Amino acid sequence: MMAEQAKGDRAVGETVSVTPDQPQPSSHTGEASGATLVARTQTSIAKKRTGGTPDEGRPVQKKNKPDYTQVRFDYSQVAAKSLQVAVIFRGDPTRKITETERQHIWRQLVQLIDMLPQNSQAPGPRFDKSGLSKGVYRITCADQSSLTWLRDAVPRIEAIEGHSFEVMELSQLNNVRVWIPGEKSDPKLILSRLSKQNQGLDTLEWRLIHRQQKEEGQFLVLGVNDASLEKLKLMNGRAHLELSQVYFMLPDQGQSGSS
Numbered sequence: 001m002m003a004e005q006a007k008g009d010r011a012v013g014e015t016v017s018v019t020p021d022q023p024q025p026s027s028h029t030g031e032a033s034g035a036t037l038v039a040r041t042q043t044s045i046a047k048k049r050t051g052g053t054p055d056e057g058r059p060v061q062k063k064n065k066p067d068y069t070q071v072r073f074d075y076s077q078v079a080a081k082s083l084q085v086a087v088i089f090r091g092d093p094t095r096k097i098t099e100t101e102r103q104h105i106w107r108q109l110v111q112l113i114d115m116l117p118q119n120s121q122a123p124g125p126r127f128d129k130s131g132l133s134k135g136v137y138r139i140t141c142a143d144q145s146s147l148t149w150l151r152d153a154v155p156r157i158e159a160i161e162g163h164s165f166e167v168m169e170l171s172q173l174n175n176v177r178v179w180i181p182g183e184k185s186d187p188k189l190i191l192s193r194l195s196k197q198n199q200g201l202d203t204l205e206w207r208l209i210h211r212q213q214k215e216e217g218q219f220l221v222l223g224v225n226d227a228s229l230e231k232l233k234l235m236n237g238r239a240h241l242e243l244s245q246v247y248f249m250l251p252d253q254g255q256s257g258s259s
Contacts, residue, residue: 083141094187094208096135108157125149173223177249181217
């Protein structure tokens with residue numbers, strides 16, 4: 001009896017440490033932890049397969065390489081353009097070639113080809129195409145030696161009404177447009193007046209490409225050399241003509257007006 005009481009006293013007198021209750025995960029928290037674990041596992045697998053993050057495993061867009069085939073094609077176009085020339089009247093580049101005159105030029109050039117020695121070691125002149133368009137007789141040479149031959153041959157063509165012929169390289173010309181109000185003067189006179197009334201503007205090598213006459217005036221498309229184009233740019237496209245000014249529409253510029 002006394003033993004049991006002593007045991008009870010010890011039980012009452014002892015200090016018992018109590019650990020707070022730890023919150024137990026609910027079923028929802030367990031599901032979230034499981035989903036997180038699965039996601040981490042998938043990420044780890046993706047890293048091992050790609051050597052990095054899933055984003056790094058995506059296909060890398062390749063940079064577009066230059067299209068060298070197109071570059072070569074463009075170069076061939078430039079080369080062909082430099083071999084394209086026009087046969088014009090010497091000293092009168094604005095005068096258009098008629099079909100009858102084209103036939104005369106053609107026959108004369110073919111006769112000069114026929115006069116070449118047959119057993120010559122030097123290759124004869126070769127031409128890819130020729131034709132008359134809007135009063136311009138264009139000839140495309142196959143190579144530089146053919147262009148040289150044509151330059152020497154054209155001045156030998158029999159003159160028409162006292163006018164001989166010469167070759168003008170079309171690649172050297174830049175198209176400009178101008179509206180000229182009032183009286184519709186001859187384009188040859190217009191070019192002469194432009195040269196006289198604007199210091200430094202040499203129109204000797206200018207070429208009439210197109211002419212459209214209207215009741216209020218005329219619209220001209222002119223082929224001008226590089227030096228003239230630079231001069232017109234310095235003049236902001238404005239030139240004195242007759243008793244007023246005209247405004248040229250230059251390449252890469254919008255349409256201009258006229259006074």
